[in-house]
Amino acid sequence: MWGDTLLIVFISICTALLGEGLTWLMVYRTERYQKLKAEVEKQSKRLEKRKETHGDTLDKQQKKKIEREEDRLKQNNRDLSFVKMKSMFAIGFAFTALLSMFNNIFDGRVVARLPFLPLTWIQGLSHRNLPGDDYYDCSFIFLYILCTMSIRQNIQKLLGFAPSRAASKQGNSLFGPAPGQFK
Amino acid sequence: MSTKTKSGERNGSVKTVELSVWSRAFTANSEWPDKEEFLDVIYWARQILGIILGIIWGIVPLKGFLGLALFVLINAGVIYFYFSSFQNVDEEEYDGAWELTKEGFMTSFAGFMVTWIIIYSGLYYSGDEDL
Numbered sequence: 001m002w003g004d005t006l007l008i009v010f011i012s013i014c015t016a017l018l019g020e021g022l023t024w025l026m027v028y029r030t031e032r033y034q035k036l037k038a039e040v041e042k043q044s045k046r047l048e049k050r051k052e053t054h055g056d057t058l059d060k061q062q063k064k065k066i067e068r069e070e071d072r073l074k075q076n077n078r079d080l081s082f083v084k085m086k087s088m089f090a091i092g093f094a095f096t097a098l099l100s101m102f103n104n105i106f107d108g109r110v111v112a113r114l115p116f117l118p119l120t121w122i123q124g125l126s127h128r129n130l131p132g133d134d135y136y137d138c139s140f141i142f143l144y145i146l147c148t149m150s151i152r153q154n155i156q157k158l159l160g161f162a163p164s165r166a167a168s169k170q171g172n173s174l175f176g177p178a179p180g181q182f183k
Numbered sequence: 184m185s186t187k188t189k190s191g192e193r194n195g196s197v198k199t200v201e202l203s204v205w206s207r208a209f210t211a212n213s214e215w216p217d218k219e220e221f222l223d224v225i226y227w228a229r230q231i232l233g234i235i236l237g238i239i240w241g242i243v244p245l246k247g248f249l250g251l252a253l254f255v256l257i258n259a260g261v262i263y264f265y266f267s268s269f270q271n272v273d274e275e276e277y278d279g280a281w282e283l284t285k286e287g288f289m290t291s292f293a294g295f296m297v298t299w300i301i302i303y304s305g306l307y308y309s310g311d312e313d314l
Contacts, residue, residue, distance in 0.1 A: 002305045112300050113308035115246045149293035
């Protein structure tokens with residue numbers, strides 16, 4: 001069973017690298033992206049500092065300034081997401097094709113044995129396309145998703161492509177609120 | 184996590200010797216002027232811890248809900264101990280203990296699951312395989 005599991009880890013490392021490589025080609029290396037990213041980071045840090053010092057103030061002028069900066073940051077974040085969107089669609093399509101190919105290769109194959117019984121709503125994923133009712137059996141897709149969750153983010157962080165914490169804390173992206181906003 | 188060892192010649196005037204991130208991470212009560220740096224230390228410590236726990240859980244082998252619950256407890260506990268007792272950082276600077284406790288948790292959890300599943304199935308389930 002090592003063979004299949006290690007192959008899946010290898011596949012997800014390759015797809016993560018491929019995804020980041022493609023994004024670099026289409027987005028990260030463009031001047032527009034770099035400019036916007038630097039701007040968003042600078043603004044987020046400035047805003048955070050301003051909020052720290054004037055956060056509880058009742059001074060209307062300061063409040064207005066904070067609001068104005070927040071709006072500007074939101075606008076920049078929106079632009080940044082828009083720049084990213086093009087490549088995200090391209091990568092999305094490529095990966096859907098790749099995933100269906102791997103799904104076919106591993107169709108009906110138990111790739112691992114789970115040391116726990118997954119929750120009912122996860123069983124659909126962990127037992128996808130597998131014969132029998134033994135829910136301890138693990139399908140390709142479940143292990144692949146777990147691998148991707150850990151490997152992709154770590155690779156992004158290692159390569160320095162992950163969005164900075166200040167930016168993701170302060171800004172709204174096009175795709176919903178950033179983590180850490182609901183405190 | 185970049186290993187910056189500045190010898191103090193930046194800007195030509197500053198002569199203080201800054202310790203590298205590595206040595207500060209292993210030294211109690213270190214100074215963390217850059218918040219991002221400390222959060223990175225927490226993040227990577229968590230990833231390594233997740234993989235180590237995954238290997239141990241797979242070899243033992245720990246199974247079921249107990250394995251998951253123990254992982255969450257130990258992972259959160261060790262990190263909490265690290266920043267509150269070992270490094271003694273001011274939690275409020277980082278928007279509270281909760282922010283630090285959840286830094287990189289999901290990625291660490293995924294890494295833990297992958298290693299746990301791989302080691303467990305490799306060691307205890309190879310015999311049945313003829314697929």
